[in-house]
Amino acid sequence: MEVHQVVSGAAGGEVPARCGAGLFSALDKVRRALVAFGAKLAKIARDDPRRVAHSLKVGLALTLVSVLYYVRPIFINWGVSTMWAVLTVVVVMEYTVGGTLIKGLNRAFATLLAGFIAVGAHKVAYLCGNNGEPVVLAIFVFLLASAATFSRFIPEVKARYDYGVTIFILTFSLVAVSSYRVEELIRLAHQRFSTIAIGVATCLFTTIFVCPVWAGEDLHNLAAGNLDKLADFLEGLESECFRENAPGENLESKPFLQVYKSVLNSKASEDSLCNFAKWEPGHGNFYFRYPWGLYQKLGALSRQCASSMQALASYIITLTKSQYPEANMELCLKVRAACGEMSLNSAKALRELSEAIQTMTAPSPARTHMSAAIRAARGLRAELSQDADLAKVMHVAVIASLLSELVTQTKKIAESVDNLARVARFKDPEDTQKDVVINVVS
Amino acid sequence: MEVHQVVSGAAGGEVPARCGAGLFSALDKVRRALVAFGAKLAKIARDDPRRVAHSLKVGLALTLVSVLYYVRPIFINWGVSTMWAVLTVVVVMEYTVGGTLIKGLNRAFATLLAGFIAVGAHKVAYLCGNNGEPVVLAIFVFLLASAATFSRFIPEVKARYDYGVTIFILTFSLVAVSSYRVEELIRLAHQRFSTIAIGVATCLFTTIFVCPVWAGEDLHNLAAGNLDKLADFLEGLESECFRENAPGENLESKPFLQVYKSVLNSKASEDSLCNFAKWEPGHGNFYFRYPWGLYQKLGALSRQCASSMQALASYIITLTKSQYPEANMELCLKVRAACGEMSLNSAKALRELSEAIQTMTAPSPARTHMSAAIRAARGLRAELSQDADLAKVMHVAVIASLLSELVTQTKKIAESVDNLARVARFKDPEDTQKDVVINVVS
Numbered sequence: 001m002e003v004h005q006v007v008s009g010a011a012g013g014e015v016p017a018r019c020g021a022g023l024f025s026a027l028d029k030v031r032r033a034l035v036a037f038g039a040k041l042a043k044i045a046r047d048d049p050r051r052v053a054h055s056l057k058v059g060l061a062l063t064l065v066s067v068l069y070y071v072r073p074i075f076i077n078w079g080v081s082t083m084w085a086v087l088t089v090v091v092v093m094e095y096t097v098g099g100t101l102i103k104g105l106n107r108a109f110a111t112l113l114a115g116f117i118a119v120g121a122h123k124v125a126y127l128c129g130n131n132g133e134p135v136v137l138a139i140f141v142f143l144l145a146s147a148a149t150f151s152r153f154i155p156e157v158k159a160r161y162d163y164g165v166t167i168f169i170l171t172f173s174l175v176a177v178s179s180y181r182v183e184e185l186i187r188l189a190h191q192r193f194s195t196i197a198i199g200v201a202t203c204l205f206t207t208i209f210v211c212p213v214w215a216g217e218d219l220h221n222l223a224a225g226n227l228d229k230l231a232d233f234l235e236g237l238e239s240e241c242f243r244e245n246a247p248g249e250n251l252e253s254k255p256f257l258q259v260y261k262s263v264l265n266s267k268a269s270e271d272s273l274c275n276f277a278k279w280e281p282g283h284g285n286f287y288f289r290y291p292w293g294l295y296q297k298l299g300a301l302s303r304q305c306a307s308s309m310q311a312l313a314s315y316i317i318t319l320t321k322s323q324y325p326e327a328n329m330e331l332c333l334k335v336r337a338a339c340g341e342m343s344l345n346s347a348k349a350l351r352e353l354s355e356a357i358q359t360m361t362a363p364s365p366a367r368t369h370m371s372a373a374i375r376a377a378r379g380l381r382a383e384l385s386q387d388a389d390l391a392k393v394m395h396v397a398v399i400a401s402l403l404s405e406l407v408t409q410t411k412k413i414a415e416s417v418d419n420l421a422r423v424a425r426f427k428d429p430e431d432t433q434k435d436v437v438i439n440v441v442s
Numbered sequence: 443m444e445v446h447q448v449v450s451g452a453a454g455g456e457v458p459a460r461c462g463a464g465l466f467s468a469l470d471k472v473r474r475a476l477v478a479f480g481a482k483l484a485k486i487a488r489d490d491p492r493r494v495a496h497s498l499k500v501g502l503a504l505t506l507v508s509v510l511y512y513v514r515p516i517f518i519n520w521g522v523s524t525m526w527a528v529l530t531v532v533v534v535m536e537y538t539v540g541g542t543l544i545k546g547l548n549r550a551f552a553t554l555l556a557g558f559i560a561v562g563a564h565k566v567a568y569l570c571g572n573n574g575e576p577v578v579l580a581i582f583v584f585l586l587a588s589a590a591t592f593s594r595f596i597p598e599v600k601a602r603y604d605y606g607v608t609i610f611i612l613t614f615s616l617v618a619v620s621s622y623r624v625e626e627l628i629r630l631a632h633q634r635f636s637t638i639a640i641g642v643a644t645c646l647f648t649t650i651f652v653c654p655v656w657a658g659e660d661l662h663n664l665a666a667g668n669l670d671k672l673a674d675f676l677e678g679l680e681s682e683c684f685r686e687n688a689p690g691e692n693l694e695s696k697p698f699l700q701v702y703k704s705v706l707n708s709k710a711s712e713d714s715l716c717n718f719a720k721w722e723p724g725h726g727n728f729y730f731r732y733p734w735g736l737y738q739k740l741g742a743l744s745r746q747c748a749s750s751m752q753a754l755a756s757y758i759i760t761l762t763k764s765q766y767p768e769a770n771m772e773l774c775l776k777v778r779a780a781c782g783e784m785s786l787n788s789a790k791a792l793r794e795l796s797e798a799i800q801t802m803t804a805p806s807p808a809r810t811h812m813s814a815a816i817r818a819a820r821g822l823r824a825e826l827s828q829d830a831d832l833a834k835v836m837h838v839a840v841i842a843s844l845l846s847e848l849v850t851q852t853k854k855i856a857e858s859v860d861n862l863a864r865v866a867r868f869k870d871p872e873d874t875q876k877d878v879v880i881n882v883v884s
Contacts, residue, residue, distance in 0.1 A: 059588035070576040090612040134512040146501035170532040305851045311753035362863040377846035398843040404819035409747040421804040
């Protein structure tokens with residue numbers, strides 16, 4: 001009894017202390033996690049302060065539209081339909097003006113169209129008597145929802161009217177189905193459309209007049225930024241590989257070998273920005289019906305360029321100093337100098353083009369850097385053609401080298417599939433053969 | 443008068459005839475457009491019959507859920523809240539099981555969470571008296587909507603819970619705002635949640651049990667299909683460029699030079715399929731927690747391979763027969779044969795890997811084709827290293843060639859920017875200088 005008391009007494013003194021330490025360390029962990037999270041949020045806000053503005057704009061639009069609820073005369077007139085204004089603001093508000101415009105117009109027109117068709121369907125179903133009505137309505141809903149869903153697989157519809165089709169199905173089903181219970185269908189449809197129109201108008205007002213974010217401007221800056229990234233790669237190449245005292249080693253960790261990668265993946269955001277930009281009214285230097293499609297063409301060329309850079313990069317990485325040829329030193333130095341010229345001048349030309357886009361000034365017709373790069377490429381070709389044997393074999397040799405690079409990449413793919421087969425426990429081909437044998441035997 | 447009559451008589455005979463002909467040709471045009479549209483729809487359906495099944499499934503789910511409206515006891519219990527079941531089905535039904543699951547779970551949990559918080563906000567606002575209540579509610583809506591919108595800029599939230607955040611804002615605003623007018627808030631929230639749960643359950647039932655489309659399966663087939671496309675390119679290369687009697691001309695129009703392009707743009711759909719697949723329950727050969735992430739790694743390698751192919755393709759196009767070297771014929775023939783070996787065997791290896799994925803059988807460890815390709819690459823290197831000068835210069839020469847290809851691409855970019863500057867009427871740099879001069883003078 002005494003022993004027990006002593007033990008429990010000791011434990012009683014230790015446990016709170018341990019608990020306290022544990023609690024303290026847990027609190028410290030939570031505090032650290034919160035600080036890290038706060039820093040992350042701050043970085044997101046700093047990277048693009050328009051994000052904060054957008055968040056506040058959504059809050060503003062919602063608060064504006066919820067006033068409808070609080071004002072007594074409006075509420076008595078529209079009743080529960082006021083809800084649709086709130087709903088519209090939440091789903092229609094997008095980051096860019098163009099995005100909001102597309103969604104708002106899609107919503108408004110799809111609601112109008114579906115409302116008309118649904119009222120028609122109701123009239124037809126009404127003729128079928130009390131028992132027939134729900135059956136006819138259900139058939140209508142089934143047919144229209146199926147047809148509208150199928151239309152979303154048409155690429156043109158998917159690109160432009162995807163949201164509109166959703167709203168069409170939604171409105172048609174709601175109006176058609178509720179027509180069975182609601183007496184004053186036309187009044188209800190009218191109320192709903194007015195509230196949706198008010199919601200769309202609130203969204204457009206806040207996106208256009210409070211710190212607007214134009215998709216067109218973002219597309220424009222994306223194009224210029226992509227060209228800058230391509231220039232970064234070429235500049236890095238020049239300073240790390242072709243300059244006289246260039247290190248030319250440990251290239252894998254250099255940032256310039258990663259910079260073009262975001263250009264390769266820019267297609268999706270470019271396409272959606274272009275789609276939005278086409279709907280935006282004129283703003284700043286961008287007039288209505290500005291040739292936005294040309295940015296997509298420029299983007300495709302930039303991505304092709306980045307693709308070539310990726311091929312070059314995987315080749316460059318394997319080029320360590322030791323592999324630099326020692327025989328025919330003179331020619332090699334010449335080639336190296338020409339490579340430096342080509343990359344530096346191309347980089348400068350790209351920077352010039354990027355600046356021309358940013359300032360919206362026509363690029364200077366002189367093109368000093370571009371012609372210097374072309375001259376260097378031509379000079380190299382002329383230089384090499386003096387060594388007849390070399391020049392003539394080179395083209396084939398380049399293709400052979402690229403192909404052997406492809407073989408290496410195929411090997412990597414094979415290893416990746418092996419890994420997948422192991423982790424995902426693919427069937428063993430020998431087991432399968434055994435199964436077949438057993439089947440035959442049995 | 444007589445003349446006039448005659449003329450008008452003649453015209454009277456002609457006009458209906460012309461009208462008839464015009465009407466007929468217009469009808470014919472409409473008929474043709476309809477036939478073309480029908481053919482297009484039929485092609486979309488033939489390309490993937492699951493699209494038709496999906497459309498019918500959406501119709502079925504909507505019809506099932508609209509039954510709630512027609513059954514009197516249910517309607518009396520839930521009233522207008524039944525509408526939320528219809529709304530949920532329309533927005534939650536996605537093409538794949540994983541997509542529907544993510545949207546459904548997001549919707550259900552976001553509604554539950556936002557509902558609880560909104561009821562809490564209502565209790566707080568209620569304490570502030572009749573005049574203070576709308577003001578406090580408006581402040582809550584503003585703060586929560588802004589904060590939730592900002593959270594969508596966090597990449598992790600954007601990828602997984604984007605839809606959930608929308609629903610959170612929506613539910614919170616609706617419940618908080620309508621709490622000012624609606625008496626039985628808890629009952630309303632309960633009704634709404636039950637109807638949403640019913641909507642989600644209906645969607646899940648139809649997507650999982652009626653012809654399910656699994657995102658995981660699509661991802662799996664996409665990976666195998668990409669490898670097949672890479673193999674197509676290499677096979678085309680072998681037969682069109684490196685075989686003994688290969689034409690090697692007019693390569694630009696060949697389909698094999700286009701086939702890898704869809705691989706380059708597969709990242710977006712791969713990422714979303716992978717995101718969906720992770721949520722799907724086990725099905726067929728794919729167990730729950732299947733290593734879907736490995737498909738993304740394989741996809742990245744495939745895209746890098748396609749990128750190298752693009753670089754090679756732009757190089758191959760410029761290779762016409764006339765450019766084939768005539769000097770050093772023997773070496774060239776050897777290089778050509780080695781190229782043929784490399785591309786054919788790599789293609790076969792890729793086909794084998796694609797088949798291994800399709801049948802989910804571990805690829806044979808022998809790797810006859812892969813080793814043949816590697817052997818050919820090694821043999822070529824050995825062959826070339828006999829000509830010491832050539833071997834040592836080649837690596838540098840390849841880089842130089844790739845760079846001069848980049849110069850050509852930069853030139854194309856410059857032309858594209860020029861075109862943009864002309865069409866979009868960029869400022870003339872000389873005009874700007876003049877403006878500056880005028881400003882200085884004035």
